[in-house]
Amino acid sequence: MAARAEELPRWRGNPPRSVAVGGIVLGCLAFLLALPLGHHIPTRQPWVPAAVGILAIAAGIWAVSRRAYRLGWLAVAAGVIGIGMGVLATHAAVGNLHYVVSWTPLFTAMFVFATPLTYAALGGMFCERSGVVNIGLEGMMLTGAFFAVLGADKFGNWSLGILCAIVAGGLMALIHAFVSIQLRADQIVSGTAINFLALGVTGYFFIQVYGANGTPGSISQVPDVNIPGADHLGAFGQIFGHLNLLIWVSFLLLFVSYVVMFRTPIGLRIRSVGEHPRAADTVGISVYGIRYGATIVSGMLAALGGAYLSIGFVGSFNENMTAGRGFIGLAALIFGNWRPFGAFAAALLFGFSQALAFRLAQPWGNSAVLFQALPYVLTLVAVAGVIGRSTPPAASGRPYRKQ
Amino acid sequence: MTEPPAGPEGGGDREAVTAPEPLSSDPTAYAPTVAERLATYQRLGGVVTPVITALFAFFMGGLVVLATGHNPLRVYKGIFSGTGLDWFFHFGNYHIDIPFTNHHVFFWWNTSIVSNSAYNLQQTLILTTTLILTGLAVAFAFRCGLFNIGGQGQYLIGIITGLWVGTSFPHMSHVPHVLLTIVVASLAGALWAAIAGFLKATTGAHEVITTIMLNWIAYWIGSWAFGQGGALQNSTNPALPVSNDVVPSARLWAFWGNPALQALHVGFFIALAALVAFWFTLNRTTLGYEVRAVGFNPEAARYGGISVSRNYVTAMAISGMFAGLAGCLDMIGYQYRFGVLDVQTSQLGFIGIAVALLGRNKALGVGLSALLFASLLYGTSTRSLNPDVFPPTLAGNLTWMIQALVLLFIGADVLIIYVWQARRKVLRPFGIGASPRRAEGA
Structure with missing residues (x-):
């Protein structure tokens, strides 16, 4: 990490990165300019997005040549996508465009879709930073989703539902921790097992408790936070005025995770255990203890994401309702380079692409589902190192044996 | 934070380091511990641990069944009779037809397709394939x-490429069409997997991450291809999110059962041949030698002059070939069509992980554990399990739990040794079961 830090200095006084960010903005602008922005800007000519997009690509290439790989390639990609979408948009009917690109619902949907991913990614960050690979995020999330519904239904109170979800997710993570830390089993095998186990346990008890009728419609749901007067604050107020409580909690937990991970001794211990467990052990850090703690926290966070899905967003539970969101969370974590804000940005990007995919289903039909694959393609490109390698914690995936 | 972990494992190891004892100081040291005996069994072919693992997983699954108010023995008996494996226990004086002739020879078992357990067995063997x-x-x-x-x-x-070739070219003759479909689908699977191998070889990207991403990309490609307006969607009914049917010239030959009700197809023999090919490639060819050498120790293999990166790509490609073949055989063998809903619910590729791990990645083991999991899957399906015995919806989830437990235990085969040690540590203060020699296998 130190070598990387020298190679790529931080933000201030780093023109390539700034230019690359400018390129990304230009790429988005290329698309925006093609949209009917109102009566004031009557452009909608194909050459406008093309010209702006080419500028974005140029900025990106310059940044890449100055070794700002990731941001530079992102700018190039933004330029290409901006030109493509922009030219498409200038040919599209105005009515369809108004439906797809109505910003307020689109951004609200982005937060709705991004929140489970954020929880999963934050959970995964704790686990992987401590050196335990967590493929089982999906399963822990599913467990959280089911037990949140069960708790909220049986106790009649959403807060107890959330508590149940956290406990169940933590227990699931404890199994993963015991098998992969204590018994030193392969962490991938154990994570896969957790996914299967969650599928079986939630499905079994769902059928056993609720049967064919599904969960009752009257489940106590996590309330939305209605900020008084927000509707008068324009689009911004409309987006943030009615978000679910658990979305705000995810924002809070994002900052808490950052502070814990990078500004406290506990975070330093977690990271050192993940990078070099032997050294950490030598200076008296309990490797097993830290890994147990981090894994259990990760299960609790993933379960919160599941609880948001079931009693925050939908208000019911279906078998396998997470449908791969845990894996997108994992992808966001990797794409965000195992950092909280990076993972959050990736989660927002992936959430946005999901929201857009749903919106695009109107004019494009079924082809819009290909948009759902975007998170995975981007992550594949990111781990391949084309746009600046994503580097996992050094000891990630290796069981530690105390000497 | 400065204390060593309080876990029994850590404490025990510390003790072993601080107080080493000569191995031959005590005559009782020659008494083999459980761990040593287990290691011997593993050297004998590694049969014991998978069997114990599977039994233990079924036992735990039975506990769940018991806890939710059902009789586990009755449930497992119901699942077993649903698999059709009881067919093997009905001996008699029957005969079997020799293909392409009018002759028939004596056979111990009744191959008549009207028998219910024969039908169930066909379905189990289709899944085994x-x-x-x-x-x-x-x-x-x-x-x-x-x-x-x-x-x-x-x-x-x-599946996608198999259906693509299998639903096109309706005028091709039978054998070339089948072969073309199989070859194209296997190559497509190989290429898809080789992406992960290539990225691992060139950039070091971890294959677990890349293959997970490739899984989901394939998932969405499938959802698109079979969905409305997709490339392979039904051409007669544009509202149906299902592919066209495989044309008759691309369908595999069924050799047992009624093809209209999903008969056992010759793909079963292709799978058995694949088992032999797997064993032969790994144990009798240079390619297999190199692959195993890289698997044992990439650094040593590289030092010995083996190209590690090329073997990564080759091994992934061959792996993908097997999986692509599986998808293709399912399509041209008995399913003939695939839909968006099938893409979402299909899990057979994931179950392959449990099959391989329980089978210890050996040919024979994979064959046997495939039979086990196929029996479990079909035996708990709505088509075979008697709902009076146990609701199939519950049983399907029981299957997932048993699989998960198998994976957990197989991943942690030190568990048995661990439990053994923990027992001794509990007993030691009372002066029972103390042995000067510690288990090596832990």
Whole structure:
């Protein structure tokens, strides 16, 4: 990490990165300019997005040549996508465009879709930073989703539902921790097992408790936070005025995770255990203890994401309702380079692409589902190192044996 | 934070380091511990641990069944009779037809298709076919030290390309069409998996991450291809999110049962041949030698002049070939069509992980554990399990739990040793069971 830090200095006084960010903005602008922005800007000519997009690509290439790989390639990609979408948009009917690109619902949907991913990614960050690979995020999330519904239904109170979800997710993570830390089993095998186990346990008890009728419609749901007067604050107020409580909690937990991970001794211990467990052990850090703690926290966070899905967003539970969101969370974590804000940005990007995919289903039909694959393609490109390698914690995936 | 972990494992190891004892100081040291005996069994072919693992998983599953108010023995008996494996226990004086002739020879078992257990057995063996191949897809990569989580994606790609070729060219003659479909689908699966191998070889990207991503990309490609307006969607009914049917010239020959009700197809023999090919490639060819060498120790292999990166790509490609073949055989063998809903619910590629791990990544083991999991899957399905005995919806989830437990225990085969040690540590203060020699296997 130190070598990387020298190679790529931080933000201030780093023109390539700034230019690359400018390129990304230009790429988005290329698309925006093609949209009917109102009566004031009557452009909608194909050459406008093309010209702006080419500028974005140029900025990106310059940044890449100055070794700002990731941001530079992102700018190039933004330029290409901006030109493509922009030219498409200038040919599209105005009515369809108004439906797809109505910003307020689109951004609200982005937060709705991004929140489970954020929880999963934050959970995964704790686990992987401590050196335990967590493929089982999906399963822990599913467990959280089911037990949140069960708790909220049986106790009649959403807060107890959330508590149940956290406990169940933590227990699931404890199994993963015991098998992969204590018994030193392969962490991938154990994570896969957790996914299967969650599928079986939630499905079994769902059928056993609720049967064919599904969960009752009257489940106590996590309330939305209605900020008084927000509707008068324009689009911004409309987006943030009615978000679910658990979305705000995810924002809070994002900052808490950052502070814990990078500004406290506990975070330093977690990271050192993940990078070099032997050294950490030598200076008296309990490797097993830290890994147990981090894994259990990760299960609790993933379960919160599941609880948001079931009693925050939908208000019911279906078998396998997470449908791969845990894996997108994992992808966001990797794409965000195992950092909280990076993972959050990736989660927002992936959430946005999901929201857009749903919106695009109107004019494009079924082809819009290909948009759902975007998170995975981007992550594949990111781990391949084309746009600046994503580097996992050094000891990630290796069981530690105390000497 | 400065204390060593309080876990019994850590404490025990510390003790072993601080107080080493000469091995031959005590005559009782020659008494083999459980761990040593277990290690011997593993050297004898590694049969014991998988069997114990499976039994233990079934036992735990039975506890869940018991806890929710059902009789586990009755449930397992119901599942077993649903698998059709009881067919083997009905001996008699029957005969079997020799293909392409009018002759028939004596056979112990009744191959008549009207028998209910024969039908169930056909279905179990159809699933076994798929699981053998998806299991081999995981096992081959494993022998090269790669964890191929992407069996499901490669399986889907095999389905997509298999359907593409199998639903096109209606005027081709039978044998070339079948062969073309199989070859194209296997190659597509191989290419799909080789992406992960290539990225691992060139950039070091971890194959677990890349194959997970490739799984989901394949998932969405499938959802698009079979969805409304997709490339392979039904051409007669544009509202139906299902592919066209495989044309008759691309369908595999069924050799047992009624093809209208999903008969056992010759793909079963292709899967058995794949098991032999797997064993032969790994144990009798240079390619297999190199793959295993890389799997044992990449650094040593590289030092010995073996190209590690080329073997990563080859091993992943061969793995993907098995999974792609599995998808293709399912399509041209008995399913003939695939829909968006099938893409979402299909899990056979994932189950391949459990098959390979329980089978210890060996040919025979994969074959047997594929049979086990196929029996479990079909025996708990709505078509075979008597709902009076146990609701199939519950049983399907019980299958998932048993699989998960198998994976957990197989991943932690030190568990038995661990429990043994913990027992001794509990007993030691009372002066019972103390042995000067510690287990080596832990």
